[in-house]
Amino acid sequence: MAEADQQQPPIDLSKLFFQSTTTRRRIIASYWIVVILAIPIWWRITSIDRLSLPESKVSALDTRDLRLPLRVGLQSNVPGISSNSIETQLAHRLKRDAESHCVFFESAPVDLNRQSTPGTYDVVIEPGAPNLLLDGRRLSVRSQGETEEQVLDALTNLVLPSSDGMEALRIVKYSPRFRIAFSLLNEDATSGRSILSWDVEAAIKRYLAPALEKLSILHNFTIESQVQYHAPLAFRPHEIQIGEQTAHSLTQEDLTVFVNSAEWTLSSSVSNDPVIHFVLFVPSADDSPLYILDHNGTPSSADAFILPQWGGIVVSNNARPHLKVADLEHTFVTFHNQLLSLLGVPSLPANVDYDYSLPFTDWQLDALVRLRTMQNVENSKETLRSIVALVHQIENMPVGQDVKGDVQGVLDALDLVFAESSSSLMFALRHSSDALTRASRAFFNPGMLALLYFPAEHKYAVYTPLFASVAAPLVATLAREVAAWRKTRREQA
Amino acid sequence: MSNTLGMYRTVKRLGIPDSNIILMLADDTACNPRNKFPGCVYSNAARNLDLYGDNIEVDYRGYEVTVENFIRVLTGRVDPSVPRSKRLLTDDRSNIFVYMTGHGGNEFLKFQDNEEISAFDIADAFEQMWQKRRYNEILFMIDTCQANGMYSKFYSPNILATGSSEVGQNSYSYENDNDIGVAVIDSFTHHILQFMEGIDKTSQKTMQDLFDVFDPVKIHSTPGVRSDLFHRPLSQTLVTDFFGGVSQAEVFLPLIDTKTSMPPNGLDSKQPRAQDDPQDDAVDDDSGVFPSIRGSYDADLLALSSGKISLSSQDGMPARGARAWTSIALVGALVVWVGIRTRAKR
Numbered sequence: 001m002a003e004a005d006q007q008q009p010p011i012d013l014s015k016l017f018f019q020s021t022t023t024r025r026r027i028i029a030s031y032w033i034v035v036i037l038a039i040p041i042w043w044r045i046t047s048i049d050r051l052s053l054p055e056s057k058v059s060a061l062d063t064r065d066l067r068l069p070l071r072v073g074l075q076s077n078v079p080g081i082s083s084n085s086i087e088t089q090l091a092h093r094l095k096r097d098a099e100s101h102c103v104f105f106e107s108a109p110v111d112l113n114r115q116s117t118p119g120t121y122d123v124v125i126e127p128g129a130p131n132l133l134l135d136g137r138r139l140s141v142r143s144q145g146e147t148e149e150q151v152l153d154a155l156t157n158l159v160l161p162s163s164d165g166m167e168a169l170r171i172v173k174y175s176p177r178f179r180i181a182f183s184l185l186n187e188d189a190t191s192g193r194s195i196l197s198w199d200v201e202a203a204i205k206r207y208l209a210p211a212l213e214k215l216s217i218l219h220n221f222t223i224e225s226q227v228q229y230h231a232p233l234a235f236r237p238h239e240i241q242i243g244e245q246t247a248h249s250l251t252q253e254d255l256t257v258f259v260n261s262a263e264w265t266l267s268s269s270v271s272n273d274p275v276i277h278f279v280l281f282v283p284s285a286d287d288s289p290l291y292i293l294d295h296n297g298t299p300s301s302a303d304a305f306i307l308p309q310w311g312g313i314v315v316s317n318n319a320r321p322h323l324k325v326a327d328l329e330h331t332f333v334t335f336h337n338q339l340l341s342l343l344g345v346p347s348l349p350a351n352v353d354y355d356y357s358l359p360f361t362d363w364q365l366d367a368l369v370r371l372r373t374m375q376n377v378e379n380s381k382e383t384l385r386s387i388v389a390l391v392h393q394i395e396n397m398p399v400g401q402d403v404k405g406d407v408q409g410v411l412d413a414l415d416l417v418f419a420e421s422s423s424s425l426m427f428a429l430r431h432s433s434d435a436l437t438r439a440s441r442a443f444f445n446p447g448m449l450a451l452l453y454f455p456a457e458h459k460y461a462v463y464t465p466l467f468a469s470v471a472a473p474l475v476a477t478l479a480r481e482v483a484a485w486r487k488t489r490r491e492q493a
Numbered sequence: 494m495s496n497t498l499g500m501y502r503t504v505k506r507l508g509i510p511d512s513n514i515i516l517m518l519a520d521d522t523a524c525n526p527r528n529k530f531p532g533c534v535y536s537n538a539a540r541n542l543d544l545y546g547d548n549i550e551v552d553y554r555g556y557e558v559t560v561e562n563f564i565r566v567l568t569g570r571v572d573p574s575v576p577r578s579k580r581l582l583t584d585d586r587s588n589i590f591v592y593m594t595g596h597g598g599n600e601f602l603k604f605q606d607n608e609e610i611s612a613f614d615i616a617d618a619f620e621q622m623w624q625k626r627r628y629n630e631i632l633f634m635i636d637t638c639q640a641n642g643m644y645s646k647f648y649s650p651n652i653l654a655t656g657s658s659e660v661g662q663n664s665y666s667y668e669n670d671n672d673i674g675v676a677v678i679d680s681f682t683h684h685i686l687q688f689m690e691g692i693d694k695t696s697q698k699t700m701q702d703l704f705d706v707f708d709p710v711k712i713h714s715t716p717g718v719r720s721d722l723f724h725r726p727l728s729q730t731l732v733t734d735f736f737g738g739v740s741q742a743e744v745f746l747p748l749i750d751t752k753t754s755m756p757p758n759g760l761d762s763k764q765p766r767a768q769d770d771p772q773d774d775a776v777d778d779d780s781g782v783f784p785s786i787r788g789s790y791d792a793d794l795l796a797l798s799s800g801k802i803s804l805s806s807q808d809g810m811p812a813r814g815a816r817a818w819t820s821i822a823l824v825g826a827l828v829v830w831v832g833i834r835t836r837a838k839r
Contacts, residue, residue: 169586173584234508253695256694256695257508257694257695259508259510261508261509261510261511261512261513269512269576269577269578271577272576272577272580272582274582309586382626383625386624386625389624390620390621390624393620394617394620394621443569443625444568444569444570444571444625445570446565446570446571446572446573447570448570449561449564449565449568449570456817457817457820460817460820460821461820464820464824467824468824468827471824471828472827472828472831473831475828475831475832476828476831476832476835479832479835480835480836483835483836
């Protein structure tokens with residue numbers, strides 16, 4: 001065999017069809033073409049879609065501040081009080097802290113017959129028994145010796161209610177939608193002292209509907225109610241002696257942990273709207289009567305308290321099987337007041353009277369609307385800024401078309417707010433709420449989740465085993481082929 | 494898992510409603526067929542306290558526990574269809590307590606068996622939360638091997654972080670249950686929970702008091718505390734600011750938790766056992782029960798027993814960069830070498 005092999009002429013490699021230079025070069029070229037064609041595809045599928053956001057417009061927002069006009073018509077029929085001087089001083093006061101409240105003063109003629117519009121007020125000062133009366137968006141001041149200063153103070157308080165820190169903490173955050181959950185909780189219905197049912201629907205209609213109706217320009221309310229027959233407290237109230245009687249008490253500390261959230265189911269979880277809770281708590285026979293102690297440790301007459309941003313609680317020592325609408329008056333008037341303070345309806349200055357059949361005055365409503373509009377605009381701006389900052393900061397964060405659209409939507413809505421702010425307060429509020437919703441939606445867009453962090457070594461760990469083995473022969477053959485081609489050219493030349 | 498459930502029980506006892514707690518459990522050990530005593534997970538080998546109980550709400554379970562879901566919960570970028578109970582609905586007045594445990598290493602924590610979350614991911618998520626004002630303060634607590642690396646990358650304000658062990662150090666389990674053959678609770682968590690048992694809703698204990706009970710000798714690792722991002726003095730920060738639902742303080746505290754899969758470690762109280770002295774249910778067992786076992790099983794052993802090993806990389810950032818460049822250099826060298834060889838052949 002070995003001899004036979006030797007006798008055969010050696011195969012001329014260059015004669016084999018697959019060793020023809022053209023074929024070989026075509027094969028190599030086809031590999032390279034595939035690689036080169038694949039690069040854009042690879043680039044496309046591994047790159048992150050980051051659309052550019054309208055950053056210049058977002059940063060331009062910093063210089064645009066909301067300015068809500070306050071048109072006040074002043075008329076003084078009392079000698080010694082000049083409406084002009086009140087006007088100048090009011091304008092001056094509003095200007096002084098323009099930073100914090102964004103309203104500015106505009107003088108308007110007094111017109112007692114015009115339709116009441118938010119943001120436009122009439123103030124009439126007349127002689128008579130001292131009295132400040134609000135009627136719609138009109139303030140009638142009866143004065144004998146009232147000084148300008150007092151009128152001015154009352155007026156400033158009405159248009160710009162001052163709120164201290166505690167109040168600000170109590171108010172729930174703005175949301176276009178709220179759920180209000182009314183719960184009648186019996187600590188232990190089997191103990192003999194319990195309220196088994198209540199006319200909650202009629203009570204809400206009678207005591208709360210007017211307020212909710214007025215507030216409906218700010219929020220959309222959904223109401224639910226429930227009765228629970230076994231809602232134990234997580235702690236035992238302390239026993240105290242009041243005269244002959246044994247009573248039970250809740251200290252201020254107890255109040256902070258009153259809600260037994262582990263065992264009370266207070267609202268259904270069918271939607272993501274924020275919930276405001278109202279609880280009527282009926283202590284069991286063992287724990288009643290139940291009183292709230294004041295800071296000195298003595299039983300107070302108060303039977304209700306507010307948990308900031310959460311809701312209100314009323315403790316009822318008056319158990320009967322069924323509560324009719326009339327029986328619920330005290331409870332629901334308390335709930336009403338708690339609701340107003342939770343939603344941030346400002347309180348009136350002490351010396352001002354109004355028509356008490358109304359839940360609250362238009363002055364308060366306007367002040368709240370102005371405050372909420374301003375907060376919404378601020379929040380939307382801030383959210384936009386943080387979106388832009390985060391997109392810069394986190395390089396792996398994708399920005400999709402819907403995020404871009406929402407950001408543009410916020411900018412448009414804010415433009416509308418600025419445009420409407422001088423003409424219609426209610427439209428400004430609506431657009432500011434829209435801007436806030438869109439801004440949150442853009443920020444929380446599920447597509448904006450940054451890719452998980454991959455350190456550089458991970459990338460090499462993924463690509464090296466794949467490409468090193470392929471790349472080495474590819475590059476080597478290419479280099480060899482180029483060398484061969486140059487060699488033949490040199491020989492030919 | 495008993496780490497997590499222990500924390501869950503504690504915050505719930507201190508008044509955080511279930512609706513504000515997001516509990517993530519990667520494995521359903523209580524109902525695992527390999528659990529000798531189904532339906533229960535105990536806080537220690539003496540089986541005094543069933544952590545699983547009858548009132549537990551697990552929000553993310555099993556394969557839902559992923560890095561992506563965790564980041565989505567933190568940043569709030571969840572699908573619109575996700576229910577309220579699975580969302581972190583916090584605002585700028587909320588204090589958040591994040592507790593994580595599992596198998597970890599330098600700057601990462603393993604999720605399930607196929608992915609891991611890195612310190613950068615969490616740091617970025619916290620920054621996004623800060624930008625959207627989703628928290629007032631965060632307490633971040635992690636119990637893994639080399640846990641302290643996990644909070645080293647944080648850069649957002651108002652975060653207080655604590656971890657069970659330094660980089661390069663293992664975190665050890667507290668004790669082992671011989672009946673089910675696994676460790677039940679980690680040392681670091683056990684000591685924190687013991688401290689927490691002495692606290693009620695109106696307690697005035699501060700975070701400083703909590704950090705003072707950390708004893709490296711007892712815990713068998715060196716716990717770390719990072720407070721440079723936190724702007725309140727620790728001695729004026731109440732423990733209940735993070736662990737308790739005290740409404741006056743405006744506390745809103747979701748617990749986020751994750752645990753990589755572990756073999757069943759629950760035990761059933763229904764089976765009467767001779768050595769099972771019924772003790773007061775509310776009291777965690779103290780350390781004297783199985784002194785001989787203490788510290789003899791570590792978290793890595795725990796990982797081994799379930800067939801999953803978490804290796805921890807020890808090198809820091811410069812070494813990592815060097816390694817990356819080395820791999821490039823290697824590929825380059827290979828190409829050059831092939832080229833030279835072919836040329837030399839001709």
